[in-house]
Amino acid sequence: MTILVVQIATLWVVALAVMLWAFKFPYPSPLIRRWLPPRKRWPEAQIREWLKSGRFQKEFLGHFYSDPERVAPPGDSVLAPADGLVTSAEVRDGVCYLVIALSFWDMHVQRSPASGRLLSVQSHGDDFMDGEGREFAFLREKTCPVQKRLAISTDAGPVAVRLITSMAARRIETWVREGEEV
Secondary structure, three states: OHHHHHHHHHHHHHHHHHHHHHHHOOOOOOOOHHHOOHHHHOOHHHHHHHHHHOOOOHHHHHHHOOOOOOOOOOOOOOOOOOOOEEEEEEEEOOEEEEEEEOOOOOOOOOOOOOOOEEEEEEEEOOOEOOOOOHHHHHHOOOEOOOEEEEEEEEOOEEEEEEEEOOOOOOOOOOOOOOOOEO
16 A cells, blocks of 8 residues: 555656646756756846746846855956956957857856056946837837946056947946946
């Protein structure tokens, strides 16, 4: 009798797991989501649906806005200010320009690339979108691209970091203030 009860309980658990998987299909089941890497946990198609509806999973927002500790190596170095992919690196008039693109799954916290003092924070980009592009029509009333430029005085010379939103982002928040050490 005990074996029969265990078998029936196992069948119920399996049936529940299959129902959860079918209900969330084609996205990962809630039963396995926590063990998946971010790109598998929240597929891009699912995130785009959330962008259209404005309703996001709390777990995704927790990941998106997380601020994990980073330990900088000792010494005077220039570090990447963001997680992401370096999509461009060029030198013009003696100035090195790096472009780091962040995906939905990267930590969206920016850090100072070098130690120093923040000189200024300038905001740019208040133009409304023109609504062209059918895939972004739902963002017609959004101001974009929002930009912030941070000027930093370092021992190696001046450094500037420009933060630019994508079509999906609505704002850029800077927590550091002019005159603060970074």
